[in-house]
Amino acid sequence: MAMNGSRTASLTLAWRFAALRVGNFPVIPTTILVVIVLVAIFAEVLAPYNPEVGVLGQRFRPPFWQVGGTDAHLLGTDHLGRDVLSRLIFGARVSIVVGFTAVIFAGVLGTGLGILSGYLGGWVDQVIMRLTDAWLAIPALTYAIFLAAIVGPSAMNIVIILGLVYWTRYARVIRGEVLSLKERDFVRLAIVAGCSKRTIMRKHILPNVLNSATVLGTLMLGVVIVTEAALSFLGVGVPPPQPAWGLMLADGKKGLMAGYWWLTVLPGCCIMLMVLSANLLGDWLRVKLDPQLRQL
């Protein structure tokens, strides 16, 4: 009957929503990340002005809600008269592209080497592990600055550098996983069945470590973005006039003593939002995908 039917329907709907909330799915962080990605993709459409060209007559305009602000520049302008909102929007593109690419690069490299090291053992393992130790010893930021100083700043170089700096984090964890996976029955059966080492690594080991690799990836995303911002801040990151949030912070520092707060606070808020969201999402993924990793 109609009333019963609609009650069951609404119950099913409520059950569906409850299922979504099971595991405390972080709706807000994911939404923020999705929004940032969309902003990065559609930057040309969304940004009101060209982020690299400024009108010198409009320098240091505050956001529109303050005295001296205009509606033409909602979030104010910087020291070269460039619109802050547009620069923030295009800066999202740099952060997303560099962040994701670097994380994927580091992940592929680290997971690959981790699998090789863990499964093959012997001298391969020793060499890779000693290399990992040595590279882990150098603090990531110092290492990145050093490499950037040698090869010179460009977006591509930064991605490669960040990948080279952070692959060790993956390799360590993945190797541990592979070591325990090696003892599992299905791997042993595959060996008995005569599979080559390469096949085993590709078909049996790899799919099982992808979980950990993904979780690590989300956790690393925040770290990579902060490092990229730090590199840009120090002047060895993405080169100007391309807008990057870290670079905006460096520029903003010049106006700090004069009280031009929006040049510092706003880019930092963007960084903070992105990193926080990535971290929260990573935390949730970690708990959801693999309870064993809760100790990480």
Place this chain on the structure above:
Amino acid sequence: MKSYILRRLGYSLISLLLLSLTIFLFVRVTGDPAVLLVEPGASKADVEAIREQFGLDRPLIVQYGEFMWNILRGNFGNSFYYRMPVLELYLSRLPNSLMLALAAMSFSLLIGIPTGIIAAVRVNQWWDNAGKIFALLGLSLPSFWVGLVMILFFSVYLGWFPSSGSGSVLHIIMPAFALGWYFAAAHMRLTRSSMLEVLGSEYVKLARLKGLPEALVISKHAFKNALIPVLTLAGINLVIMVNVAVVVETVFAWPGIGRLLYEGVSFRDFPVVQATVLLGGSMIVIVNLVVDILYAVIDPRIRLER
């Protein structure tokens, strides 16, 4: 015991070797090292002269040997900008970084440990949740942005603290906080989980069964054992702090080795950059070695393990 120490020493030496080899190779392999090693604004003739002087056309092995030989004698080259031996320059700035790191570490321990303990004792209640937020923010906010916002707030708007330089207690407070927040968060998290683990252990159960008041159980039995991993981490973090303070030191113009690295990069003073990375990495390897050995001395399970 001795075999453990020897083995750890061996691993550390290999790490140091690999470290220096990596740095050496990166410089030689990517692009033209002569351009890096010569002063900015030099002519072509100068570049050729440098190539001669450093013997950059000799086989890599020979160059590496000379590189290492120089390092072992303490010769890291001369700074282009400051016109003095790099090692001397580095060592003169190191105490400043250490001072900042110590201040930041004190802050992080003073805030982190009590917060972690209370969070563990009152799990999932108000204090735990507040602590989690504090930790989350600390781990997510870039330290240099925290520094910049603090300057904006406390120097520009309120005028309480000086915004840059060093020299008085007032100068160190803001950079120490900016640098320390991340580590306070890390220490808080570790203290909390360590404390939770200890509170669930057998001897704590026994203490409770004996009828001891909870405060005594916590302070006398649980506290010290929970602290062990935290203090180990703190020791390693101190050295890490010295190295990652680059951006904070730059923001506050604090004259430490982080600022030195920044200056080296800005002024294209390559010997400085190379030495900072080498020395920084070596410091960490050595501290890790010391901590591992100390751990083995304290905890017999570790040295009998492998």
